[in-house]
Amino acid sequence: MTPITYQNISLKPYNTFGIDVKARYLCLYEKPSDLQHFITKGPLLRDVEMIILGGGSNQLFTRDFEGVIIHPVNKNIKVISEDADYVCVKADAGVTWDNLVAYAVENNWGGIENLSDIPGDVGASAVQNIGAYGVEAKDCILEVNLVSFADASTRTLLNAECQFDYRSSIFKNKFRNRYLIDSVTFKLTKKHKFITHYGSVSEELKKFDALNLKNIRQAIINIRSSKLPNPKEIGNGGSFFKNPLVSEYLLEKLRNDYPEIPSYPATNDMVKLAAGWLIEQCGLKGYMNPKQTAGIHDKQALVIVNKGNASGMEIVDVARLVQNKVYEKFDVCLEPEVIIN
C-alpha cells in the first residue's frame, strides 16, 4: 500500500508548543519500504529540506516548512527475549513514550519507571537520551534499529555505538537525517533496583504504602504534574535550555557573589549549573512578553510557554531575552535544548 502523504498541512496538532505553521509535505512512516517509496517515488526524490518529527515535544517551528516531514506512526511493542532476570522489549519509533512506560510498569518490568510522563515518542527517546530523576534512556536501551535515507537499508546499532551523552546521541549528530530510527529495543529488569533518591521522589513516595514500580511511576507523575505545564493546556516544549557546563574557575568566581548557587559535578573538570535557578535569579519566572502571547512559566523558570497563539518567533524572542539576561548577570551562555526549525 502506498504510504500516506499530506500536503500543505498545519503542524499545530503535531507540536506541543501548538505553533500553527504549515508543512509542504507530511509523510507518515510505518515500515522501511515506506521510506523506500518516499526516496524513489515520493517527495524525497527531490533535493529538499527534511525533518523527522516524533511527538514534536522538543521542536519549535518558526516558519512554514517548505520541505518534507517524516513522521513515524508505527506502534507495535513486542517481547523479543526473556529470562529469569531480564526481558527485552522492542518498541516501534511511533509508540508514545509514556505508553511504553505504562506497559512496562503494568508487567512489573523495571528500568524506565522514573521516565514516566515524559512527552514524545519512542524514536526520540534514543535521539535525545531522555532523562529524569536519576535515570536516562541509555541505561535501558539495548539496541536501536535504523533505516537509511540513502537506500532504505536497515541496520542495528548496539548501545555502546550510539554515543549517548547528556540529552544527546549519534542520532542527533553524525546520523542526523541520515538514518531514521524504526524501533528501539530496551532491556528491562525483573529484579529491580529502585532509584528514588533524586529530587523529591522519596518524599512523595512516603504517601504510598509500598515501594514498587507502580507507586514510583505514580509518585513521579504527581511531582511532574505539580510543576510542569501540561502541553495539552499550555503550549510548551519542556525545559527550553540545557543545564550549562562551566569551569570550576567560573563557579568559584560566581560563588563569591552567589554562595547558594546550585552546582553538580560533571566530567573533565567542568561543573553543571541549574539553568532554571539562573533564570529565576534574573527575575524572569512568570515573565510575559508585551503582547501577552509568550512568556516563562510561573512554576518552572526553565519552561517557555505559548500563552495564546504565539508565533514561533515570539517564543524565540523570549528565549533570546533569557539568554541575554543570564549572560549579563552570570557570564554563562544558555544553549537551547529545544530544536529550533
Ligand SMILES: Cc1cc2nc3c(=O)[nH]c(=O)nc-3n(C[C@H](O)[C@H](O)[C@H](O)COP(=O)(O)OP(=O)(O)OC[C@H]3O[C@@H](n4cnc5c(N)ncnc54)[C@H](O)[C@@H]3O)c2cc1C
Ligand atoms: C512538558 C514537557 C516535559 C518534558 N520533560 C522532559 C524530561 O523530563 N526529560 C527529557 O529528557 N525531556 C523532556 N522533555 C522533552 C521531550 O519530551 C523529549 O525530548 C522527547 O524525547 C521528544 O520526543 P518527540 O517524539 O516529541 O521528539 P521530537 O520533538 O519530534 O523530535 C526530537 C528530535 O528527535 C528526532 N527524531 C524524532 N523521531 C525520530 C526518529 N524516529 N528517528 C530519528 N530521529 C528522530 C527529531 O528529528 C528531533 O531532532 C519534555 C517536554 C515537554 C513538553
